[in-house]
Amino acid sequence: MPPPIEFQVRRRTLLAGSAAAAVSAGFTGKAGAQSGATPAGSETTTVSLTVNGEAREVTVDNRTTLLDALREHLQLTGTKKGCDHGQCGACTCSVNGNRVNSCLSLAVMHDGDEIETIEGIGTPEAMDPMQTAFVENDGFQCGYCTPGQIQSARSVIEEIRAGIPSHVTGDLTAEIAITDEEIRERMSGNICRCGAYSNILAAITQVAEESA
Amino acid sequence: MQFNEPAGTNLFDSATIVGKDHTRIDGPLKVTGAAPYAYERHDVVEGQLYGYPVGATIGHGTITAMDTEAAKAAPGVRAVVTTLDIDPLELGMNNVARLFGGSEVMHYHQAIAVVVADSFEQARAAANLITVSYEEGEAVDYSLDAAFERMEGTGEPDTQYGDMEAAFSDGAVTIDQMYHTPGESHQMMEPFASIVDWSDGGDLTGWISNQMINWTHGSLATTLGINKERVRIESPYVGGGFGGKLWLRADTVLAALGSRAAGAPVKLALPRPMMMNNATHRSATVQRIRLAANPDGSLRGISHENVSYCLPGGRGENATAQTPLFYASEAMHVKNHLAEMPLPETADMRAPGEAAGLMALEIAMDEMAEALEMDPVAFRLANDTQVTPSNPDMPFSERHFAECLEQGAEAFGWDSSRPAPGSRREGDWLIGQGVAGAFRGALALPSGARAAIENGKLVIETDMTDIGTGSYTILAQTAAETMSLTMDDVEMRLGNSAYPVSSGSGGQFGAVSSSTGVYAACMALREKIAQQLGLEEATFADGQVGSGNERQSFLELDVEAVDSIQWGDFMGEFQKATFGAHFVEVGVNVYTGETRVRRMLAVCDAGRIINPVTARSQVIGGMVMGVGAALSEDMALDTGRGMFANHDLASYEVAVHADIPEQEVIFLDTLDDVASPLKAKGVGELGLCGVAAAVANAVYNATGIRLREYPLTLDLMLDQLPEV
Ligand code: FES
Ligand code: FES
Numbered sequence: 001m002p003p004p005i006e007f008q009v010r011r012r013t014l015l016a017g018s019a020a021a022a023v024s025a026g027f028t029g030k031a032g033a034q035s036g037a038t039p040a041g042s043e044t045t046t047v048s049l050t051v052n053g054e055a056r057e058v059t060v061d062n063r064t065t066l067l068d069a070l071r072e073h074l075q076l077t078g079t080k081k082g083c084d085h086g087q088c089g090a091c092t093c094s095v096n097g098n099r100v101n102s103c104l105s106l107a108v109m110h111d112g113d114e115i116e117t118i119e120g121i122g123t124p125e126a127m128d129p130m131q132t133a134f135v136e137n138d139g140f141q142c143g144y145c146t147p148g149q150i151q152s153a154r155s156v157i158e159e160i161r162a163g164i165p166s167h168v169t170g171d172l173t174a175e176i177a178i179t180d181e182e183i184r185e186r187m188s189g190n191i192c193r194c195g196a197y198s199n200i201l202a203a204i205t206q207v208a209e210e211s212a
Numbered sequence: 213m214q215f216n217e218p219a220g221t222n223l224f225d226s227a228t229i230v231g232k233d234h235t236r237i238d239g240p241l242k243v244t245g246a247a248p249y250a251y252e253r254h255d256v257v258e259g260q261l262y263g264y265p266v267g268a269t270i271g272h273g274t275i276t277a278m279d280t281e282a283a284k285a286a287p288g289v290r291a292v293v294t295t296l297d298i299d300p301l302e303l304g305m306n307n308v309a310r311l312f313g314g315s316e317v318m319h320y321h322q323a324i325a326v327v328v329a330d331s332f333e334q335a336r337a338a339a340n341l342i343t344v345s346y347e348e349g350e351a352v353d354y355s356l357d358a359a360f361e362r363m364e365g366t367g368e369p370d371t372q373y374g375d376m377e378a379a380f381s382d383g384a385v386t387i388d389q390m391y392h393t394p395g396e397s398h399q400m401m402e403p404f405a406s407i408v409d410w411s412d413g414g415d416l417t418g419w420i421s422n423q424m425i426n427w428t429h430g431s432l433a434t435t436l437g438i439n440k441e442r443v444r445i446e447s448p449y450v451g452g453g454f455g456g457k458l459w460l461r462a463d464t465v466l467a468a469l470g471s472r473a474a475g476a477p478v479k480l481a482l483p484r485p486m487m488m489n490n491a492t493h494r495s496a497t498v499q500r501i502r503l504a505a506n507p508d509g510s511l512r513g514i515s516h517e518n519v520s521y522c523l524p525g526g527r528g529e530n531a532t533a534q535t536p537l538f539y540a541s542e543a544m545h546v547k548n549h550l551a552e553m554p555l556p557e558t559a560d561m562r563a564p565g566e567a568a569g570l571m572a573l574e575i576a577m578d579e580m581a582e583a584l585e586m587d588p589v590a591f592r593l594a595n596d597t598q599v600t601p602s603n604p605d606m607p608f609s610e611r612h613f614a615e616c617l618e619q620g621a622e623a624f625g626w627d628s629s630r631p632a633p634g635s636r637r638e639g640d641w642l643i644g645q646g647v648a649g650a651f652r653g654a655l656a657l658p659s660g661a662r663a664a665i666e667n668g669k670l671v672i673e674t675d676m677t678d679i680g681t682g683s684y685t686i687l688a689q690t691a692a693e694t695m696s697l698t699m700d701d702v703e704m705r706l707g708n709s710a711y712p713v714s715s716g717s718g719g720q721f722g723a724v725s726s727s728t729g730v731y732a733a734c735m736a737l738r739e740k741i742a743q744q745l746g747l748e749e750a751t752f753a754d755g756q757v758g759s760g761n762e763r764q765s766f767l768e769l770d771v772e773a774v775d776s777i778q779w780g781d782f783m784g785e786f787q788k789a790t791f792g793a794h795f796v797e798v799g800v801n802v803y804t805g806e807t808r809v810r811r812m813l814a815v816c817d818a819g820r821i822i823n824p825v826t827a828r829s830q831v832i833g834g835m836v837m838g839v840g841a842a843l844s845e846d847m848a849l850d851t852g853r854g855m856f857a858n859h860d861l862a863s864y865e866v867a868v869h870a871d872i873p874e875q876e877v878i879f880l881d882t883l884d885d886v887a888s889p890l891k892a893k894g895v896g897e898l899g900l901c902g903v904a905a906a907v908a909n910a911v912y913n914a915t916g917i918r919l920r921e922y923p924l925t926l927d928l929m930l931d932q933l934p935e936v
Binding site for chain 2: 043061063064068071072075076077078079080081082083084085087088090117118119121122123124125127131134135136138140141142143144145146147150183184185187188189190191192193194195196197198199200201
């Protein structure tokens, strides 16, 4: 099964986005040189988002990441900031059904988008199956990487079922099996310094099997 | 409560909750994003502003000028405080480098300014506008090898007994090698973060991320020069620490100074790229180990010298920590050296000492087994001891190292015939097995708690923290067990300086100390309840109290008790420690030298395991950190600038999902009645101890290439791989 067209497009968008981010990062040390420049337009933007099914409007500094819009403006602090540089996965949340590192995306790029955060997935009283599986399998310790792991875990099962290949997929034309190797590979953008990896794998496998 | 004699039979021997699996009671909060970490406390105080730090960009020297004009004029900025604005702050407990104040730069990324603004983006942008002039310190020789050469053989040995010269002569089988371990960074997932309200410069409240509430409470008061009574800190959820959050750090100090300057509460997190050089880390080590053995495998001599670096007055990494206690030997010489260097501060990281020490010693043991043509498991068994090697009058309270090795070998399918290195191949992969011993001391500290019946619940308050270790759950288990209640009857409140002082979380002492503190408070509560009800000889069972057949519930009472555990002198007659054995199987790619860990097993002898679920997680987490230490973690020193160059999570490589294979943990059901009333010790650091050496030994078994330098990267192996 070929990967869905929509996915290919998004990959390209993402690549272009990260290249731009890398270039601008090279200049941050010289911010002083820009201090005299007048901004070309307004420094803030009002963005309409649907967050966990609810319409929300936020006025943010144009430099505000989606992550900080969620954590600081909407006070949805379940999505974590581990590095702010796309290196750890703690900020993983879902945008229009795809997982993203929300620290690598500016809030102003998301006008009209549907965002789902960990708070939208379940509550302590009514947990989603993946959240329950993480508790049952002790798939965390300090809990700081956990919302990101859970967001990625849910997406990984969907991505495999949608036929999106990974680095370890052997046969690109066959149906992709949900194996330990596939899960580990696809989860590798989510660091857990507490080292709960094998318990996280058990939790994901449990949910995949239950929902098969 | 005094612990003045071995525990004897007590209620934990017939426990129904302690020692049993229990999922984390804080789990539902953590998996739903509802557990609030330090930076996330929007609810605690109105009008929070954002702080952003500036770090020094020289390794050491003096700041001659700072220009903050542009920063102060930048949009949204409320305050700028530079290190030149204030006198050097007092050092807090175990702080070696000054956290702020004055013109001296002791290390790279030392905090030198804080900018406070209405938004995070504004604070960050303004921080970038500050320009700094320095006078750089003299060039420094950062070579730890050179320091070792200079210092070897100098100073009084830390341990010295027997005739070393004789041990290494007359037909002894000997090995003599140098070992290198790199600097390692905690890199806990939650950055150092604080919200501090010191708006009026009077009472201070801090919502911080910290392992040791009492120490940090005192340090914050000392550093800011205010009375401890005026300071309160909270740290109910901590996103990992690993020793990095034992002490007061710059985030809290900067937030406090920023708050006072701006007259409003300030939140500040250290940016990830600043964590490695601003905060503490595990020093690199250079170690020389010499072993001498009789042909039957019994050790005649052990010599272990180590050097690590630290700032003047610092502690470095004592990689010899385990050596005087681990293996029997006729003679021994142990010496730890410290080389002063102007580098970021070195301090405790998970299993400080043993983690780096066993990375070397357990390779040396493997090398000696090979020189003796012995199975490395059998060689270790031959040198087990039940007493302190340097002092046979001091026995171990409990030591089941031999069982760890034997049960582990059995469960792992250890091949004691030891096929020749490089002889097992599957496809492109050379397969090898390695073993290493694990040792870590079992410290206990005084620890207190308050136990109360409030609104039909048993409430436990203690300043103990849960840094992922499972404190919430194991303390609730201890309380429920002691009061004969259920887990649902218990409400835990942790991590607040308003609560009784506990041991805090560190050094593998947290579980044993704080569980005993809670036990003490609950026993005191039982007495209060009996008094209030006028009962003599009261017994507690099934949630009821009474004597004889008269029984009643006690959850309607209004009663409280505070107590703490004090550890008796009798414990000093024993050596207390935890033991383990790690078994690892690796594949090494025959073309590229890439190492992949295929499976791992740990067997742990750590006293009663209070909760096998959370304890197992501690151990597998240690094993994961051990894989990182073996294969990828390496703080890369820029010797020109005296800083660590790979200071983020993209370039300091910790283990990820794809690196971690099947892991198994076996807990020996050992009870140590000298260790605590629960007969428990600790396990959080044991899981890391020895893992990296087991990987290195497995790589040797797979390839015949003996690496004595971590991480075990493929460039070290490429020119030595067997012909294909
Ligand atoms: S916070 Fe976004 S990847 Fe780390
Ligand atoms: S649970 Fe602590 S980092 Fe994953």
